[in-house]
Amino acid sequence: MNPSIAGALLLVCRKLLTAFVQLLVVATLIFSVMYIMPGDPVLLLLGAESNPSPEAVASMRSQLGLDQPVLTQYFTWLWNALHLDFGNSLTNGYPVSSYVLANLPRTLELAFAAIIVATLIGVPLGIAAALKRGSMRDTVLTSIATVGISVPVYILGTLMVLFFSIKLGWLPASGYTDISRNVVEHFRKLALPALALGFGLAASIARMTRSSMLEILGRDFVRALRAKGMPERRIIWQHVLRNAAIPIVTIIGLQLGNLMGGTVLVEAMFNWPGLSTLLVGAVSARNYPLVQGAMLAIAALFIVINLAVELFYSLLDPRIRRKRS
């Protein structure tokens, strides 16, 4: 087999295996955290105030499988989780997986929309600042980026609601409309939470783009390209940006991963029914199976996104692609 293809395959297999092991470790942690946490789910379920009889408690316990040895519980849970069966919600008995599957695409959609906003703003700003290093433009852009990083998302969100929905009345302040019911309304409601999240993230992407571009602009080969007579614009877009891409892709990927569980504030503020909303609700209701299911889904998304980012590196940089060989 062609050694470089073999190398690429080997790389992918190794990454997949690592991802699986990571997921297993996370799953174990999630299970044990739930086990160690104070409070008895059975009492909670039966209503501790109603003082349930010991028989009722015992029968509920065996019904939930909580009378089994811990290890048996763990392996049963893991086995079921592998089949996407996270048990049933303690509050209404519906399967957890149906909740997770319903909310997961909404979180993904919000996260991707926010990251696209952030990239579209951050990368060009970073380039603009880097090309005029030390100029007025650089100073202004860098200061805006610093402010952007330090303003909490709920303040930015509130300001945007005040401006765009209350003052101008362009966009709805909150809520969610399913795409199958009304496409336009769906995206109108996506806009504000995505912008609010995206602006904050754009700031750090801009800073990373700026410093990474500056590092590459100082390299010898850029001078060599100029000596070849290549137009400056082409040097920037074709050579410098591609070389500068790895740290930028890294930070975009990390942010996307963080968004999987990190949209709590925005989801709550804009009434967006995503995974975070689900998780917060489940935690306050001590709905253990739902908490476990939501946490595992978030962790899995995070790991998958990181995997995708790492594989993307080797597309960007031949040195990573071939170094493994």
Add this chain to the structure above:
Amino acid sequence: MLEVRNLSIAFKTSAGLKPAVRGIDFTINPGEILGLVGESGSGKTITSLGVMGLLPPNAVVTAGEVLVDGVDMLKLSPAELRKLRGRHVAMIFQDPMASLDPIFTCGDQIVEAILLHENISKTQARRKALELLEKVHIPDPARTMRSYPHELSGGQCQRVMIAMAVSCKPRIIIADEPTTALDVTVQKQVLDLLRGLNQEVGAAILLITHDLGVIYEVADRVVVMYAGEKMEEATTQDLFTNPKSDYAKALIDSMPALGSKHGRLPVIERDDAGNVRSVRPEPRIRPAQAGPVPDSAGRVPLLELRELCKSYWVKPSPLSTPVEMRAVDKVSFAIAPRTTLGLVGESGCGKTTLSRAVIRLSNPDSGQILFKGKDIAKLSESEMLPFRREIAMVFQNPYGSLNPRQTVSDLVAAPMIIVGEGDSGERGRRVAHLLDAVGLPRSAASKYPHEFSGGQRQRIAVARALALKPSLVICDEAVSALDVSVQAQVLNLLKDLQVEFDLTYLFISHDLSVVEHVSDTVAVMQKGRIVEYGPADGIFAAPKDPYTRMLLDAVPTIGVERAERGAL
């Protein structure tokens, strides 16, 4: 063809303009190779960048003209200038690996250079690129087309750069230290190639270098620069037989050359009026308190290696089993006390791996390291401690080997603090004594490394190495990063210290002239093995191994003219 008239360039600093180049004039005629020689900081690179209009943002041309076929490059618009670059004037840089974009294949980069200036199809450009690679004698041009820069050696990368530079048949090629980062044998090939292309393509070459040997081998005429000013312009022949300026004379003298006698190297000095002259300092006399010279005759060698081996395991392809790469292969040699063993070889031959194994920074696989007769190859970390005091090391890069956040006194005292020697007063006295010994003022103690020049920093590194009164000092390319005149100072210093402190040196270098100058015995290393070992005089006078002969042949020599002049 290229005429530089009264060119002045200055750096913008917070204190106003600081001149870097002052009123330089020179002309390159068609088909000629003009050498521009000077030490680092003399302004030769900034001159070439000024010619290309590629000055860094903090530098400006303050006066002068750069005429290419009568057109002043400095007055052109960026777009006009760009058309001239690559097509009329091409450039080759010092570090070939860094001058290629790491994420594009070499073929794509040559094709890109061709398409910038020629209106041909991509297929035609690829064919042309392949031809160019053949012309620069790259082995397997088709594979090189598909290779990324990191997959090639430095010499191959420089050939790719040269192929790119000649791709549009430029009239002038500016080569800025094109061989400085390469081994001598590769340097010879690249210089031969440049000279051949100069005749074949007919391009004039501006060859910028600090290496007089390179100039002597290749250039037709030479411009000598010092501190931003032109010192002398002469034909190569004249410069070496009859240098007019004091500086050129001093520069030529300070360079150790093959076949020159042992002794002290002249160094360049500036007097208060700013005039330069060559001075041959007297050797220092062994201080009385050092006691009588220890009698070393008939005693055991200070360091003896027996069949020392160190391997690395590398995977040639991802699916294959690792294979053994013998970086150090059954190396045996001995160094008598108070003598110097010069270890020469090209990059990748295992010199540094060997030195790291000797001070046990890495563990040798097999073999013995006898230090004062005791085998230290298998000692544990704690058993090694007393020996660590006895063996010190001086590294190549004086900019990287000194912690920038420590003062000189902290740096030099650090080894004493590590082994817990003396109180602070005692350490202070010893630091002062060491600074005296390496020729730095005592006021240096409270300063930081960035306040010193490269040569001064290497003196600090030497002082630190001597802090624990070692008997063996390993100098790993200790003078390679320094200018010739500074190199001469440091080499003189090392010789003085050998006498004063009874030191034994393991002197590792790729530079044969330097090794000949300092060594009593020489070991030549190739691919992990010692191919020739013996007294320095014998090896340099009558090398037996073909590899040693090849190395010696590749060194650019300026011996004849200098000897004629009777300078040494």
